[in-house]
Amino acid sequence: MSRAYFCALFSVAIFLATPTLAQEVGADPPAVPGKGSTADHTKFEILKQDFASGPEVTRACLKCHTEASDQVMHTLHWNWDYTHPATGQSLGKKNVINAFCGNTASNETRCTSCHTGYGWTDTRVSAPADPTRVDCLVCHADTALYSKLDNQAGNPPLSPVPEGAKTITGALATPVDLSKAAMSVGVPQRENCGQCHFNGGGGDNVKHGDLSSALIAATRDVDVHMASDGLNFTCETCHLSSEHKVAGSRYAVNAHDLGGTGLPGMRRDVASCESCHSDSPHGASLIGMKLNDHTDRVACQTCHIPEFARGGVATKTVWDWSTAGKLKDGKPYHEAAFTQSDGKALHTYLSTKGNFEWGENVVPHYAWFDGQVEYTLSDEVIDPEQVVEVNRLSGSPDDGTSRIWPFKRMVGRQAYDTENLTLVYNQVYGPETDTAFWTNFDWSKSIEAGMRYAGKPYSGSYGFVDTYMYWPITHMVAPGEDALKCDACHARDGRLTALAGVYMPGAKLTLGGKLGMALFALVALGVAVHGGLRLVTGRGGDHD
Amino acid sequence: MTERLVKVYSRFNRLWHWSQVASIAILLFTGARIMGLHSVLPFGLAVMVHTVVALALLVLWAFVVFWLMTTGAWRQFIPSLDGFVEVARYYAWGVFRGQEHPYHKRLGRRLNPLQAFAYFALKMVLLPAIWITGLAYLLHGLWSHLDSGDQWLWLVANLHILAGFAVAAFVVIHVYLLTIGHGFRAHVRPMLTGFDRVDLTPEQEAYLETEEPGRLHPELRAKG
Structure with missing residues (x-):
């Protein structure tokens, strides 16, 4: 074989091989189909x-x-x-x-x-x-x-x-x-869950306070986990599901997760902060150690959700049903005196629903909580002289498990049976019956119809009672830098001053401080008298 | 007896004293912040400074205990009734009459009986009270599971605060007493230079002159 012939053959081989090589190096690998699923439902x-x-x-x-x-x-x-x-x-x-x-x-x-x-x-x-x-x-x-x-x-x-x-x-x-x-x-996206859970109570963020449409495209300051430019969690990232059962409950809250973090594949049934962060999440430093000391008495949410209804969507804070039913010229009317930060006017009166108040960036109500919630059901006798708690939070400072939790405290005024002293069922939506409140504006018909329908005893006379309803705040976790500073609670007018059962340095002057100050004052007085006497006697005590 | 200027406060002794002054000042200031008497600095910063300075002071005290024990300096602080009444009578009565302080410092005994008693009480009761409650307070996280309702924490914290005020009261009396007798400056100077007026026996003077001449200041020699 001549040398020239060999060279020509080699060149051809290179020429033929080159495009293939270039293609393999330069082109993107073929895309993985299915977008995270093995099935394409369009097929x-x-x-x-x-x-x-x-x-x-x-x-x-x-x-x-x-x-x-x-x-x-x-x-x-x-x-x-x-x-x-x-x-x-x-x-x-x-x-x-x-x-x-x-x-x-x-x-x-x-x-x-x-x-x-x-x-x-x-x-x-x-x-x-x-x-x-x-x-x-x-x-x-x-x-x-x-x-x-x-x-x-x-x-x-x-x-x-x-x-x-x-x-x-x-x-x-x-x-x-x-x-x-x-x-x-x-898999469910936040929009799916949000259709119902963001709009409970009749509108955006009306009910929960910490669940609103602000979470759909959340910014970091609204929710550090769900931020679309950050971790971008969906609801299901925390609320894991198994056999369609979704983790997390408001009726039996896992308020103090002592299990902490699990190994991969373990614990698919929890949606607590601790299930990822453990109960000692702060760094191994002096300040971290002090902060970790808090986790047995204070829920993570208490410091890390300084305010709820953030991100520009207000929550309903007061609902007074007793004023509902007023008509103008025989017709229902509305007022919209609350302006949300995005400029949107929200109803403050509706003939169908009564008076409302709203709040954005609301400071929570705090209470000891062990996760148990007891409801005032329709057969429970209430004391109308007191504010009736529609749901009661269980927990105390000395039961060893309760922690201080943040809540939205919904203030209500709602109908009750003045003879039987029970909360009542009412029919508000008919739609076209002659009893539903929203079409007839008649409480006696509405309550009578609701109670008869539910098969509950009703005396026929009703009144309105002040109520509280508590909603645990656990969403809209703020970035670390926005967490409450120590002074928010460790101060004379701190957030938790009303809460008994925990020793909180700085929150008030306790006995030791009072005695100490008295002792100090006595000593200072003694020194002043002694020094004064020295001056008066002209001796000064100085000698040489 | 000859009164000489003798070095009675060693370098370590002075370092101990002045770093304790700084530590206690910082601890009183930050402690007052933590209990809510002022808000000059943030609560969290006050807690951190208070903790770090307190731990540093504990380390210093560990060295001090070692030093006191090994050098025999602990004997200075053993209280004695000898001359106690005279000194007490001086502060209650004689000081207003321009009398001389009845106590003269001796080489092995630079504290008067009242001082010795006060320092003994400080070291055996007040300072242990403050650091034991302080450590228990700091380490609450380790025993909080035994303290549902925080009753014990309340007790520990209140005792700590009370002891803190007692230390503050001690500081006030301590500084005030410096103004009596030879005057404030004369009383502070020895803790800066190490030299103080001490009555020496001829034997002590002879010993120091031959064995430890550096402890004798040239001044006051003539007076002898």
């Missing part, structure tokens, strides 16, 4: 059909996810019924009376618009035991493609949508394409 034939209702979609989901509905039907999201393991009380939305619209019974198609199902029209009985009645889409579909009407017992707006109909977030309803919605499913 499922079963979802490419003209669904006529929500349950039809669920039927399609259940073809593959065979146990999903059954799992959901075992959860509080479905049952709205919870028997407290310690107190034995029957709680859950189905049973309790709250300081907002009161009760679900007799108001169903509006209240149950936020149920994770379709068509629960009577909360006196369990939600319909039909697997296709579970609403998969409200938690799993893209919220831009799916929503629920605010008064149709959980059904979505389908064409033709009635004029002026609204969704559960208060937005104007547009017809949903169920097929597109079904193909958009994935």
